[in-house]
Amino acid sequence: MLDESNILTLRDAKLLQAWTNAWFEAAVELGFIRWPYVPDKEVVKRLHGYFNAGLMPMEAAQACFAPKH
Template sequence: MTADNTGGLSRHETELRAWMSGWYDHAVSLGFIRPPFILDDATALRLEGYFNVGLAPADAVSAIFGVVH
């Protein structure tokens, strides 16, 4: 991965941060989380997996907080 002009972050890292920001905003708007929210390592890895397979942030909110049947 090559660094871009965002403080030495790779393109993947930059896109992941933007995606996670969208995830966070959506989760807050639905009332699943409230600021300040501290993301634990396990959830961060899970979210990165959802990002890597192409889920939209809103779909990842459903995957994290949705009811399991």
């Protein structure tokens, strides 16, 4: 997980990039989004929270886009 600083190590940046790519692929696979997709600021903020909470990319896609009960 990432700390709250604005500085990413190369390792953290690679982890975040891989996680984000996997999240995007999961969201497409689940039919929530289609390419090209550009998340707005609110989605990016939620994704940071999901990543820091330790959600897997598939879980984050569902949390981000699935209907809320």
